Amino acid sequence: MCELLGMSANVPTDICFSFSGLIKRGGETGSHKDGWGIAFYEGKGYRSFHDPIASADSEVAKFIQQYSIKSTQVICHIRKANRGRVCLENTHPFSRELWGQVWSFAHNGQLKGIKKKPLNGYLPIGTTDSEYAFCWMLGRLRAEFSNKPTSKVKLRKLIQTLYTEIAQLGVFNVLMGDADNLYTYCTTKLSWLTRQAPFVEAKLLDADICVDFKKETSSTDVVTVIATEPLTSNEEWTKMVAGEFSVFCLGKKEFTGFG
């Protein structure tokens, strides 16, 4: 199984603190040593960093930990391979353009029989179930809406339907983003936490690192962090339940549904 980390914020925010905890699980405090990746949204722009080796040993991961990239939305994944060999093309997050935006996807779980579903336009580059599921969903989104739907509700409903359909095939803990929203689904493990004023000090579970968010933020900042397992020891994380679908936008949870 893999580990996921996501962030949604109302101002460009760096994720160095949470990332420092997560990458320890990639070969040091955890066994997720089969590659890792992180994707940053910066306005309409998108950049990602991938390495097909253990994050705890990765020079690229060390660089990202030290170099503050400020972003309103982040998706990060560290991999323990189950389906698909260890290589760059099997490293999450996967990304594709749809409606002139970059969509990005990271997944924890296995999906039995996903490759029987027909694809439409988007093809996998690697061999994981996860990338296949992502391609299938984007194909369905494009088949339904040739342009980006003006109704946020219609789009969200379709994503929830697709998520629910995939979740029938196994474990589907997922983070998927477009340039504006983070769409999550939980079948077994996903927790979240919103940081806003009054900010407090937070302490990582996986590394001896604290950060005093009072010093790092302004009083109007709102930042939500989502992870397969809580990353800090002294904050209250909310555990999602099986079948929970949520949408995060600009730091806040905007919608939750079940199905």
Next chain:
Amino acid sequence: MCELLGMSANVPTDICFSFSGLIKRGGETGSHKDGWGIAFYEGKGYRSFHDPIASADSEVAKFIQQYSIKSTQVICHIRKANRGRVCLENTHPFSRELWGQVWSFAHNGQLKGIKKKPLNGYLPIGTTDSEYAFCWMLGRLRAEFSNKPTSKVKLRKLIQTLYTEIAQLGVFNVLMGDADNLYTYCTTKLSWLTRQAPFVEAKLLDADICVDFKKETSSTDVVTVIATEPLTSNEEWTKMVAGEFSVFCLGKKEFTGFG
């Protein structure tokens, strides 16, 4: 105008030496200070690094210069903005998936009226002429071949036709790659050089750096480097002529046509 750098090799090879010369032109020995990007093919895998600031000042560029990523194909671009503001989404190389492979594109020049051409499926994320041209070409490739053509010649001919059509609109010096081939076109400036045994020492034009390729390579390595301007002072670069279309594969020039 921008600067381009490409590499094609028969074994995974790092590009640190050539990249060290090129990034100096991004704000130091040259005026191309509006962002830069580099893309590496590693088997079917692909990863890219982008920064919307001058490469000479970029921490990401410093990291890439020191960290040896071994790849069989590289596309790199440093930008001097003419159309499209300075931001991450306007930073080359652009990439999209077609036929289950990542296609990557970097361009030097302006293309008057390119945005009048109809798109098919692939939409730009940023506002550059270059990304628009790339999206238009991929849409045409997919319209012609719903799956990857088994005939390399048919694919190459179509790309040459599309390149020639775009080149009517202005300056079109370009590097475009799929996972196997690098397709280049020259209207005003593009030079190339193949390094193979017996290897010699090479000296950069833009920085006081030499490398002795005898020590860095094995006798069967073949590596071609392509750039808008020669990068070394003591090697013989071949200047492409206006209208020259070439395909590089595994380090060698496989085809040249004119049109």
